[in-house]
Amino acid sequence: MSAARVLPQIDQWIAYGWLSPLDRAFAGFLLDQDAHASEAVLWAGALLSHQLERGEVYLDLEKLCLDPGLTLALPNDEAWQSGQQDSAAELNTFRAYTLQDWQDKLGQSCLVAIGSGNTPLVLQGNRLYLRRYWHYQQIVDNEIARRLQPIRTALPASIQASLRAQFAGDQPQPDWQKIACILALRARFAIITGGPGTGKTTTLTKLLSLLIELAEAESQRKPTILLAAPTGKAAARVSESIANALANLPLPDAIKAQIPQKASTLHRLLGSRPDSRRYRHHRHNPLLADIVIVDEASMIDLEMMAALLDALPDTAQLILLGDKDQLASVEAGSVMGDLCRGAAQAAYDEATRDWIQHYADITLEASIRPGSAINQQTVMLRHSHRFGAQSGIGQLARAVNAGDAVRTDAILADTKTYPDLERLALVDANDIKFRRLIVAADAAQGKFGYGHYLKIIAQRPAGADAYEQWALAVLQAFDRFQILCALRRGDWGVERINQRIEQWLFTGQKAALWYEGRPVMITRNDYNLGLMNGDIGIALRDAGGRLRVVFPGDESQGHGKLRWLSPMRLPDVETAFAMTVHKSQGSEFAHVALMLPPVRSPVITRELIYTGITRAKQRFTLLESRSEVLAQAIMVTC
């Protein structure tokens, strides 16, 4: 194949729906920069661009050689659904290339450098980066490495006494929550990961109280603590969880008063500016903080993590919390997943185990091979205090996470033991069983459908002064039930499912785009309106009869106050009866129904199923038409 034939072949791949015009434009840009660019460079450029759109920050050339289909997630869901699987043979284009071939050909190009420089591409071992992402990766790696050095070799006796007091009482052993606190007191970086209800917020609250005490003992001053989350919704949820933990934990009032209860979004924390990638805070204007906490850290992409670390003063401590097993952020880079690699093994070295033994009085067995420096500052919480042995949601999430398809099937079948689970086989996406689920309004049974929030809308108050409360009740009722889809396109994708649900709920009434009851999700940040990607509002008529879209208050106005905005002012929105699992991250709903399409797709992975299940607090329904899709999905991990 010659370089001249690469662009037409990329066009063919665009026709299959495999690559996008953006990928071709990038290959074209490389050709403009170097008219002698080889076919390998042009293909690598187009595939790297494709990977970035899929959320990967680099093209893994080794994996590309081993399995191009799996590495590139091709044929993608659209191709599968439109029966284009036959074109999969085209993936053999790269079969003849070895890793060495790629490295040689890329290494010879003036468009590729091995490290620093000003080439558009950077090759590092088997990874090909776009320079910008390579730079972000450097910041993340270097800044975290600097913070991993222990800053304390001993803890004062007063802290040891507080630790004993906070962790008194019976706990599942080893007490990972205690270990998390002990390790986070040692260095300026720590990760606390765990599934839903494993006590991340509880542990964080105890840890903050210890850090406050420690700062006062060491420097006689109160530390400045900043609390953040990647999205507005996640920030609101974190604020609520911290307030609950503070109400329940027996901490001294003087300490409680210093623990922040309001989380902001990372964008606001860093000082985002409209229409700019740059933030107000960076290494030359760092944040004023001693301790920075970021919850829901699995949603942080590489660019945001680099911006955060760049803005962190040298002396500040960073603590990341989140669930490593959730899907990574929609943007490029599964930072949390990468940082937590090996966390489940608790591969602590001798120094770490000695520290834990000395201060937590917990003896851990030596691991066969000690983990990385990051592993030493990472703790995985393992015991769910929310989902006990009787919780189907908890059991199902564990089985999926372990990749155990047989157990997953058994749990879903045992509705006697696990009445919080339901598996519905649908003939097609129009099935009456699906329709019944949608229109249900059985709140007393915990079986919410969208009939529930429509009932509340119908209870319109008589006086204008009660409108705020009514709208809040509507938003809360809507939040109880959510349809999650694995795909965007096709009969089982978000777009068509939303249309179908609209028809079922508003038969005959709905003609216009906007109607009372329409739930919408913001798909692009609007800093002027304070609306963030993922925020959900509902169209309601205000006391004057005008149609407005009501959103929960944002952090600047206080989370309780509602915002009534004209639909005309809203940036990009989409109907939100159904949303993708990706978009549901950072949210929880009483009842979640997850739809799996009848065809296998490389984007339906174990992480996607796990994330979907763990959005449910009380009830989980699986909607499918071919049962093997679930089993196949949980074998695939990203």
Ligand SMILES: Nc1ncnc2c1ncn2[C@@H]1O[C@H](COP(=O)(O)OP(=O)(O)OP(=O)(O)O)[C@@H](O)[C@H]1O
């Ligand atoms: N060690 C513990 N002993 C008893 N109950 C606990 C313990 N840790 C947490 N809990 C309780 O478990 C519930 C979940 O805890 P928490 O909110 O801290 O978990 P989480 O991991 O932050 O949850 P999520 O992120 O899924 O909302 C809370 O009711 C909390 O009081």
